[in-house]
Structures are given as structure tokens and as C-alpha cells.
Amino acid sequence: MQVSPPFPVFLPDIQPRNVPTALMEALQARFGPQFSSALVVREQHGRDESAFSVPPPDAVVFAQSTQDVSDAAKLAAQHKVPVIPFGVGSSLEGHLLAVQGGVSIDVSRMNQVLAIHAEDLTVTVQPGVTRSQLNAAIKSTGLFFPIDPGADATIGGMSATRASGTNAVRYGTMRENVLALEMVTASGEVIRTGTRAKKSSAGYDLTRLMVGSEGTLGILTEVTVKLYPLPESVMAATVSFNSLADAVNTTIQIIQLGVPIARCELLDANTIRMVNAHSKLTLREGAMLLMEFHGSPAGVKEQVETVQAIADEHGGQTFEWASSPEERTRLWTARHNAYFAGIQSRPGCKAITTDTCVPISHLADALLDSVLEAEQSGLTYFLVGHVGDGNFHMGYLIDPDQPQERELAETLNQQLVRRALKLGGTCTGEHGVGLHKMGFLVEETGAGAVAMMRAIKQALDPHNIMNPGNMFTL
């Protein structure tokens, strides 16, 4: 295995700032029982799904309204103390860790669905609404919100990380699906971006600047997203291949032919083994594609026929089809359990996850070599991919007490990301930069573009108190 020197294993840049007693008292006075500095509460807001371990925030405010967020931000700004938004803590890249100390602003109680406009295919929610809660709330409208990153994340968190997931190949990501925002700025001011109109050329696209800004430019307090009519017909399928290359090349051809597939997910044989063990299944231990087709009955039939023909050409076998919701859920079990099956395949482990996305024609190059390197390293790993988008994840399972394992995982990750960048891809398809991808952000986009991002950050957050130490250091 090649290791490209120099070898910078990432360590978070921990620079705790002292939180003045005056601020703690002011927050306590303003928020009463919505304020906590108890260690257990702080610790709960100081960890996520990443493998980083840093000291927890100094205090937590449980916001229940935009006014709460604004007041907390204003108080923090007076004392130049960091604020860090918190939803359900499902970040994979350390976004919500208090690397510079400060106050965690928990928006999970801001969980009202504010306005369902079925007639316009839009809905406005508070940031703490989760995607499953949103879909439950709109169930009677015949519409649905397609973005599904796996975790039952909040709409606020998904907006802040520009999340996507399984349905993005058909419906786009949060970038394409957030129409408008309300947010609290670094000074505590409340502003609105965008409207419910489907398109607009009115000024700078602040909505999309905020989507993916990872809490570093402001805190989202309302999100308006697009909805879609529930498809008349849905068909799900799984198909197994003799090689990973066959599964990947099937995917590439599906996309290049313009099939409007709604989901196109990959698990490798290794991950199928973990899923079989975890869920007591007997899936064929080969690379598997899991697909879903949305449309009219005739449209779905056409897609299915096209995809079946492509898969057949690549040796696809043990096709399974499902159209009822119950059957589809069963078919998707493997995919839904992959992450936890991976984690649980090695008790006590932590996962170092990767998240590259490449132009579809380079998917095989990017993916197959990275899997080969992982195999050769001896480290346990799992592989899941939103391959229809050219996006895939590997989880390297490390013993957190073995520094050399972390080092090995980071080396593999580094090789994988650099390969993706060389192929015209990105260092993160959907997880965000957080603490983990800061160096790669510069490699990907260049010092000039990162300097432009820093200039924007400094203009909008002059005291560097909005989730500082994430995305880049100032």
C-alpha cells in the first residue's frame, strides 16, 4: 500500500475560549429551565457520529423559538463566545463539536411544521423537524419529501450540511430542494432569504450560500422545502453481481442512458456479509445494487425493462422485485442496516467514514481501486454507495485505542479522496467538511477559493463565533 508523505493525520484544532461567568448568568436569567450547564447535558451535545473526541460545549440552550435563538446569539455575541447549532447529533464529520468551546444551541424543540402548501408543493418547517416527522405530517396530502440521508436527521441539520442520500439521483439534494430560509445572523439579527416562488433572479443566492455552510454563517430557524407528488407506482429491486466492477458498470450505464431511476444504491460483498450476520439474512454474498423506480405504471415498466437488460448484460442475478410498501421495506433492509451492521461487526470500534463523489464515468476508477487498497490494508471496512450520483462511502472500522489503526484508516481515506479529486470529483458528496475535510477542501478548490470563503465568513461573522473551527480555521 502506498502512503503519500507527508502524512497529516487530522487532529481537531482545540482552542477552548473562556466563557465568562457574566454570559452564563445572563443565559441562565434569560432561559431558566431552557438553559443547562450540567455535564451530562453538555456531553450529550458534545458528541456526534464522527470518531473525534473533544471537550463538550460549556453550556446548552434549548431554543423553542426564533426569538430564543436570536437572544442566545445576541448574548453570545456580546461576549464574543462561540455558538454551535445542534439538531439530533447525527453529523459524521464533527460539525457540532465545540472545538473552541462555547454554547450549544439545541433546536430540537423547534419542531413545528409551520405551513403545508400542498397546492404549491412546498412546506415550511422549524429546523428541529426530522425528515420522518415531516413525511408523517404531510402524509394526507399525497406529497412527500424525498431527501433521505439515512439518519433521521433534522431538516435544519440536513440544510446546514447540504445533505442528500438515496433519492438524490432523481430528486436532487438539499441544494436543489431548499427554497427559502429564516436565519439568525452572528449579531443575532433575524433575516429571510428566498421566497416560495420556484425560481428567482433576485440578488445573491443567500439561500444556497447558507445551505451547506455548516453553522458557520448563521443558525437556521425556518426552512422551506419542495415537495413532490407520491409516485403513482413504485417498484423496488435488488440484483446481485459476480464482481463489484459489474455492479458499478451497470450503474454507469443506467445513468448515462438517462433512466430516471429514483434510487440506485450499492453494497459490496463484504458489507452484505456483515448485514447477513447482523440481520440473520441469507443474501447472496456478492456486490448488490438496490434500486427503486418511481412513475406511472407504464413509465416504471419501461425503466425496469431498460435496467434489467443492462444488468443482464453485466451478469446480474437473483433479481428480487417488490412493489408493495411492505415488500419494499423488506428488500431495503440490507441497505438500511448496513451502517449499524458494519459498526457492530467489530464491537467497540469507531468508524472513520469517507464520502467522495466523482463524475459518473469515473466511478469505477474511483471505487474499485479504493476497495482494493482497503482489502490489502487488512482493516475491516464496509462500503455503501449512492452510486447513481457517483457518490460512495467507506467506513473503516478502527479500535479507538489503537492510534496506528486510525492512522491507517486516515491514510486509506487520504488516498481515496485524492484519487477522487484527480478524477474531477469532490472530497465530500454529502457529509460536509466539518473537522475532517478541511485540508482536502483546500486541495479540491484551491487556496484562492478558500480565501474567498474566508472573506465571506469574516464579513458575516467578524468575531468568528458561528461554529468556529469548522470548515476552516481563521
Added chain:
Amino acid sequence: MQVSPPFPVFLPDIQPRNVPTALMEALQARFGPQFSSALVVREQHGRDESAFSVPPPDAVVFAQSTQDVSDAAKLAAQHKVPVIPFGVGSSLEGHLLAVQGGVSIDVSRMNQVLAIHAEDLTVTVQPGVTRSQLNAAIKSTGLFFPIDPGADATIGGMSATRASGTNAVRYGTMRENVLALEMVTASGEVIRTGTRAKKSSAGYDLTRLMVGSEGTLGILTEVTVKLYPLPESVMAATVSFNSLADAVNTTIQIIQLGVPIARCELLDANTIRMVNAHSKLTLREGAMLLMEFHGSPAGVKEQVETVQAIADEHGGQTFEWASSPEERTRLWTARHNAYFAGIQSRPGCKAITTDTCVPISHLADALLDSVLEAEQSGLTYFLVGHVGDGNFHMGYLIDPDQPQERELAETLNQQLVRRALKLGGTCTGEHGVGLHKMGFLVEETGAGAVAMMRAIKQALDPHNIMNPGNMFTL
């Protein structure tokens, strides 16, 4: 007709800056025959399709490369002199007018298609490539670039104004279709934003910040956009209605049902009359919808059946259908000629155009009352709409020598835009802010959001030399 006081007829804020002789000499020395200060050349670069008339730029540089743009920007920055990018001059809102003097940077000679990646459904072009040139260049790939704002605008200009047009209802706008950019900053530095990967969560979305920034943050020198497979089957249709309301309500129902219609355009009876006179046609003088359906033969058939049933319910008549390219072109004549038919219906006139977009359920409210006001005003007007998006334009035809006509047109425009804003819409769906919508931008998004835009502008262009006086005054 109600006039809401106060009544601010917009006049561009003309603040010419002196262009130092030293800069003129330096540009002449660097660019030789690519530089011109001849009045006829300056005048050609000092007008667009808007009704504004301001003094032309002081000089024009014909850039042939990114290096040319960078060098011109660096020289201008040294002297703190404005630079204004110029494509083909098809702006409708005064974007390219030198309201503060300065140097027009004409990128129309930067017209190379740089990289066709048919295998990834992307293409990278220089900014001066026009949309028809792009589609000609990729013809053999079986792919097409759908964004069609009417004018044969440049891809650079379309990106800078976040343009869209007839196909946006299915394929999105430039916001959804630009993947990556190369640009020259206010200091003359060359940076890149985005990659060819379909999605990314890597840092601030500089690509979408630049798309729609109207030359005020930098000059685009390369644009990478998405392409789409040419649909297997295309069907176009026109249908006439007894009332505008029937046409609009048909549209609303098509969209609410989720029909993936590719084009859904409206002309009112008044505009049909102008088109008949201009193109010697005998179209029925009623509100007309022009539609296009893309997909597999079966998919198109389904869409057509659904839409026909909806139109029938609203009294649609004289359906005409076309599937061959020639027949489709004939059917679309009315739409393609509407703008010029409108202009030519009143010799010597100028058009004050509007461009609002509202949530689809409010389209009837927004459109019908605005048409009524125009009718009652006695001013000649035409109406065309990308109504599938909730977006429509009216062109008020004024005698430029009659100030009261301009005032009347601006009053109508003001009423129309304010109505759209009240209905949750935007002051510009696709034309941009330019000189004309600055006041409305504040009304739409609020002082706080515009202050945030200004802060970004000041951070990235501290000397205010990138197309200053457009979008907002600093």
C-alpha cells in the same frame, strides 16, 4: 387605476468616475487591437434590451482568454476603475450599462467549447459561447442543453443573471444546471468553484453565489453545465382558451398533478393579435398555451392524455399537435415571435418589461389582476409567460419621448411586482435585478438580507469596481 404613493420612477444612479489616462494607455499597451475607445464601439457596449439610456463605457477590451480578463481586471483594480462584463448585450434590466463609467470587458470572442464530457453529461465552455452554439457543438452526442431564455444569450451572461426560460419547468434554471465555474475576482485573481461531480458538500457554494451575481462579484471565464439526453420522443401542442383564467387554471392543475411537462408557455389574446399581424398568421385570438412533452413514446402519450383531459375541462379548443422538428418549429412560431411582434406593434416604442414569479397556486391572482390593470391603463402591452413555473412577463410599450407613458408603465410594473411579493413571489424570476429592480429587491428580501449581500460585495470587491451601481448601490 390605483397609484400607491410615494411614486418613485426609477432613474439610474449615474455617477461617472474619471478613467485616468494612465489606465487607458496601459490597456492600449497590453491589448493593442483588442482595445478600443472609439465612440461607436463604446456605444455598442453601452446599450442593451432595457429602456434605460446612460452614457457608454469609457473603453472596451475584447478578451480572448482568461489571462486577458485577469490582466484587464488587474489594471482596472490598480486604478480603482469599474469593469463591466459584456456578452451579446441581451440583458433586459440594464445590467451592462456603465452607470459609473469604466471599462467594458467583452467576452464574446471567448467562444470555445472547451470540453465535452458526454459520458458524464457535462460540458465546459468559455463564457462567450451562446446557447445555440453550444447545442450545435454537442449535436452529435445525443445530448442537449435545455436552458432557453429566448434570446441567443451567452452561457456567461445566462449564468450571471441566473437565467431560465421555456424549459425550466422540467430541467431547472441556471441555478440547478451550472456545476462549476472559473472566474476572475475583483483583484484579477483566477479561481475555480465546484467540480464536475454531480453533488458536493465541500464548503460554501461559491458556484451558486456567483450564478446570479450579475458581474458584481467577479467575471466568469469558464462555465461547466449539465447536459441531458435528447428525449426519445417529443410532442408539442398549442391549445386556445376562451379566457385567460381558463388557460392559467389549466396550467396550475398540470403542475399540481406533477405532470413532467417540458414547456408550458402562455400568450394572451392581445399578444396573439400582435403575432398574427407580425407573422401574417391566423391564430385564434384567445389565450393560448404552448406546451412540449419529453420522454419515451409511452411516457409522452400519458402526459398528453392527462393534459388534454385537464385542458378539455377548462374549455380548451383548436388543439394542434406536432411531433416532427419542423412541425414543432411552426407551432412555436407564435411564441418565438411574441417579443418582436410586441415591439413592432408600436413603431419606435421601447418595452418596459416585468418579470415576476409566484407560487403556482397564486398564478391566477397575480396574472389576471395585472392584465386587468394594463387593459384599463390604455397602454399597449404584451404578455408571455413561462407559466409552468409561475413566471410571466408583461411588456409595456412606451413612447420614450413621452415621460408620462414611462411613468404609467412603471406604475403598472410597481403594482404588479408588489402584488407578486404579497403572494409570496419574487420581483424577478429570471431577468435579474440590474438597474430596474433594486428597490424591489429590498422590499422582497428585507433590509437585513440586502445588508448581508452588501457585506459580501464589500468583502469580495472592496473598491466597488465589479459592475458597480447594479443590483444595489453601496
